[in-house]
Amino acid sequence: MNPITHHPTEETLAAFASGTLDEGRSVVVAVHASLCPACNGKTRRYEAIGGVLLDQTSPAAMKPDALQKVLGLIDTNLPAPIATPEEPLDRYQLGKWRWVWPGVRQRSISVPVVSNIKVFMLKAEPGIQLPHHKHTGYEWTCVLEGAFEHQFGRYGPGDFDEADETLEHKPTICQGATCVCIVALQGNIKFQSGWGRMIQPLLRL
Numbered sequence: 252m253n254p255i256t257h258h259p260t261e262e263t264l265a266a267f268a269s270g271t272l273d274e275g276r277s278v279v280v281a282v283h284a285s286l287c288p289a290c291n292g293k294t295r296r297y298e299a300i301g302g303v304l305l306d307q308t309s310p311a312a313m314k315p316d317a318l319q320k321v322l323g324l325i326d327t328n329l330p331a332p333i334a335t336p337e338e339p340l341d342r343y344q345l346g347k348w349r350w351v352w353p354g355v356r357q358r359s360i361s362v363p364v365v366s367n368i369k370v371f372m373l374k375a376e377p378g379i380q381l382p383h384h385k386h387t388g389y390e391w392t393c394v395l396e397g398a399f400e401h402q403f404g405r406y407g408p409g410d411f412d413e414a415d416e417t418l419e420h421k422p423t424i425c426q427g428a429t430c431v432c433i434v435a436l437q438g439n440i441k442f443q444s445g446w447g448r449m450i451q452p453l454l455r456l
């Protein structure tokens with residue numbers, strides 16, 4: 252596997268670890284963490300820091316050795332790493348793969364829809380160009396297999412793509428392998444071309 256080059260931001264990892272990120276986006280971040288030892292380590296440390304701070308009812312910060320003590324506590328309280336990409340999906344039902352576009356299939360993941368965020372997997376054939384589109388909200392993606400590319404680079408297995416409503420993009424699936432991704436999408440996708448707009452009701456995204 253090529254090295255992972257696209258990661259969630261520190262803010263995203265901290266929000267994920269503290270449980271303040273919504274469930275839909277958390278699933279995609281957790282899948283990335285399962286494939287990325289660096290982010291897995293960071294989220295575990297953020298979680299441990301949160302736990303230690305909550306447990307510190309005494310003013311330990313007043314004592315000279317407080318920092319060492321807290322760091323020691325953090326290291327002994329590290330939660331278990333997320334071992335596999337399947338682990339974050341364990342508690343959800345995966346739907347059947349269904350056709351959404353020539354060369355593109357989708358399967359639903361039964362994450363409860365909160366704040367209009369839906370989670371699903373996409374599977375697209377090599378060479379497919381997804382139509383030029385804009386978002387009305389977030390579109391967070393983690394690649395499981397294969398790769399796609401757009402104006403910000405190439406995204407292979409484990410890579411994490413955080414797009415928001417300001418972004419217009421046109422991803423192309425790289426040659427050589429079918430691309431499978433997990434996606435958390437908020438709101439709707441708006442296609443910029445007539446053909447995309449025509450087919451939009453079929454996608455029900």
Ligand SMILES: [Zn+2]
Nearest residue numbers: 258259287290
């Ligand atoms: Zn990472």
